[in-house]
Amino acid sequence: MRKVFTVTIALFMVIGAVLIVIFDKEFETTLSILTIKQNYQRLMTEGEKLSLTVYLSSEDSFMTDMNNIDSMYLFDNENEIEVGLSKISYLDYKEKYQDIDYFAYVIDINFSVVSISDFILELENAYLEIHYLNTEVIDLEIGDIYLNFADYVNPSYIDIDRMFGLYKTTEFEYLSAVILGMNNFTGMDIIIKKIETGNKEISLDLKHSIILSDIPDYQADIDDLLGYNYDAMSLTEATDGININENSILCIPLLYGNELTRINRFPLIITYLYNQTEYRYYMDDFQFNSLVLGLEANSGRIREFVYHY
Amino acid sequence: MKKFYILVLMLLSVVFLTAVQLEAEEYQNYQEIVFDNDDAMMLKDFTSDDYSAAYKEISKKKFIGWRLVVVNDDENIEFISETKLKIVNNGFSTIKHDISLETKEETKLQLSATGGIKVSLDGNVKKFKGSIDADIKASVTYNTLTTSHEQYDFEIIVDPLTYVKIVTRGKGVINNGVGNYYFFWLKTKSGGWETFNQTTEYYEIIKERI
Numbered sequence: 060m061r062k063v064f065t066v067t068i069a070l071f072m073v074i075g076a077v078l079i080v081i082f083d084k085e086f087e088t089t090l091s092i093l094t095i096k097q098n099y100q101r102l103m104t105e106g107e108k109l110s111l112t113v114y115l116s117s118e119d120s121f122m123t124d125m126n127n128i129d130s131m132y133l134f135d136n137e138n139e140i141e142v143g144l145s146k147i148s149y150l151d152y153k154e155k156y157q158d159i160d161y162f163a164y165v166i167d168i169n170f171s172v173v174s175i176s177d178f179i180l181e182l183e184n185a186y187l188e189i190h191y192l193n194t195e196v197i198d199l200e201i202g203d204i205y206l207n208f209a210d211y212v213n214p215s216y217i218d219i220d221r222m223f224g225l226y227k228t229t230e231f232e233y234l235s236a237v238i239l240g241m242n243n244f245t246g247m248d249i250i251i252k253k254i255e256t257g258n259k260e261i262s263l264d265l266k267h268s269i270i271l272s273d274i275p276d277y278q279a280d281i282d283d284l285l286g287y288n289y290d291a292m293s294l295t296e297a298t299d300g301i302n303i304n305e306n307s308i309l310c311i312p313l314l315y316g317n318e319l320t321r322i323n324r325f326p327l328i329i330t331y332l333y334n335q336t337e338y339r340y341y342m343d344d345f346q347f348n349s350l351v352l353g354l355e356a357n358s359g360r361i362r363e364f365v366y367h368y
Numbered sequence: 369m370k371k372f373y374i375l376v377l378m379l380l381s382v383v384f385l386t387a388v389q390l391e392a393e394e395y396q397n398y399q400e401i402v403f404d405n406d407d408a409m410m411l412k413d414f415t416s417d418d419y420s421a422a423y424k425e426i427s428k429k430k431f432i433g434w435r436l437v438v439v440n441d442d443e444n445i446e447f448i449s450e451t452k453l454k455i456v457n458n459g460f461s462t463i464k465h466d467i468s469l470e471t472k473e474e475t476k477l478q479l480s481a482t483g484g485i486k487v488s489l490d491g492n493v494k495k496f497k498g499s500i501d502a503d504i505k506a507s508v509t510y511n512t513l514t515t516s517h518e519q520y521d522f523e524i525i526v527d528p529l530t531y532v533k534i535v536t537r538g539k540g541v542i543n544n545g546v547g548n549y550y551f552f553w554l555k556t557k558s559g560g561w562e563t564f565n566q567t568t569e570y571y572e573i574i575k576e577r578i
Contacts, residue, residue: 104466104523213525223572232568277537277570278446324520343523349569 089367091116093161096202096360100257100325102343103208108145108169111187111201114154114161114354121191122366123147123164129190131168133204135182143169156354156361170208180206183259200362205257207326211341216333217249217303218242219340221274224347225281225310227291231356233319234347235281235291237263237327238274239309250300250332251309256325260316263327266298268311275310284310291315300332321357323348395478395540395564400448403542408443411480411544411562422546423558430550434500436561438507438545445540452571454533456578457526467522467534477566483559485547496561500547504561508543529578538569 093114101109121127124147131142145167152163166187182204189197221240226232243249254263267289275284282288289312301309313322327342354361395401396412403409409418418439426435457463479487479494486497495501526532544562548555 102523104521107521215527218527218575219573220575221573224570226570277572345522345573346520346571348571 089116089365090120090122091159091161092122092197092199092364092366093156093354094199094201094362094364095354095357096200096362098203098205098258098260098320098322098325099201100205100344101207102211102326102341103170103206104343106169106171108167109142109204109206111166111168111199112150113164113166113199114156115164116159116161118149118153118162121193122189122197123149127191127193129192131190132188133168133180133182133185134188135185138180138182140170140180141172143172145169154354156358161354170206175208177210178208180204180208195366197364197366199364202360203258203260207257207328209341211339213340214338216243216245216338217329217331217340218244219327219342220306221308222342222345223277225275225277225279225284226348227281229319231321233291233315234313234322235289236284236310236312237347238271239311239327240274241303241307241309243303243305243307245333247304247334249303251303252300252330252332252337254311255328255330257328258322258325261320261322261325262295262314263311264295264314265301265311266296268301268309270301271308271310274308281310281312285312291319292317303331320360395447395449395566396480398447398449399451402446404444404446408440408445408542410542411482411560414439414544414560419546419560423548426546426548429553429555431553432551434503434547434549436500436503436507436545436547438543440542440544441508443542445542447538447540449536449538449569452534452536454531455524455526456531457528458578460528462528463526465524465526467524468520478564480544480562480564481559482561484549484557485559485561500549500561503547504543504563507545508563524573526575530575531578532573532575535572535574536569537572538566540564540566 095112099109101107115122125144128144131144133140133142147167148165150163150165153160154163155161168187185201185204187199187201189199191197218241219239220242221238223238224234225236225238227235241251251265254265256263267285269285271284291313292315295314303309324344324346326344327340329340329342331338331340396410401410414422422437422439425437428435453467455463455465455467477494479496481487481496485500488495488497496504524532542562542564544560546560547558549557
């Protein structure tokens, strides 16, 4: 009989210990969603999606279940557009930030809900608004958006046969210049008037660009190529353009507005003058370097949305 | 007797070749890898003399566990990776292509091993099989660069009789060395190991005439 009591008491103690371990876990009352404010510049080809990375303080949450989402919108102070959800995928990556574990997810959105063609969607300080079936709504700050839905055809007067970036390191590595191999097929003068990237803060500085005789090494320093210390945060200066009368290698430094930022992908829209007529050459958004993921690496541009259960 | 010696020699050759066979990773196929330090080298370039010299440094017997030596420690390299894509237009009219590339986090850290050291895949994490993984982690820098898994769509126009290719270049750090495993002071396993950490990756687009 004593044995039975001993076993029963031991059993209760074990079950009690297990229950304490299970219920001792602090019940989460909030969910933190982090985004990294970025510039998204894209020439949108048919069916192209926009990928947005978000970090959640919980791995299992109704927020990342596609079945719970009713609709999604991109908006800023002036404009709004409904977008479609293609998928939400867990990156299998977590990172500790301010002592909290965050789990990285990618939300792929598409533009099939509202038919757009030959249109530029520009949103400044944009938000992604997600409406859930349970009537909850969350707004995630994602940054500036420039999406060009132009159905372009490049006239065959010029072409780019080589393109890569040069980099400089301060507190982090930033794109300091773009090297462009330009082909002029006309045999006549062509004047590059301006090169746009879709980013208002970052521009290609034609005024300080130079024509090189050889393709530089990808590790070349922009200051060495220019022959002086280039100020990447000076004001934009007007220029009459660059005359390309034969195939040329252009080295174009980048001008950053208020602060140096990491930028890794943008299109080029080149406006040029040939035979007294203005034309445009479009280069789809090119990924110059791999984008560094991670909250610590981007701490200055993190935005937080806190959801209370 | 002569036949016996030949047989023994053949058997030894097979054993030796098996022992140094490299578990190849993607970075082994990069077009070019250049070390900043001229004396540094990759594991695949180790000669039998290099192996012997390295093993000599860890010849002291141990009761149980691995003895390791780092031969090339945190050696910076530059690389030109394989061509990501190449599109040739042999025709007489311009073609338009939609390209979709994806960056994968797991390519940023790569491991190689020879002989008795093996590489295993645990979920998405590559590691050396067994307790040697922790020993190597303690001996060398072992970080991964985590990059966005974003899908990258790119539209490209290829003129007649030209080709377009996208190549990647970058920087990384290589560590390598050898290890012996002892069990009751007996050496039961030995081999080489190597870690490759990619620190940056840059893309370049090139169009050329065929």
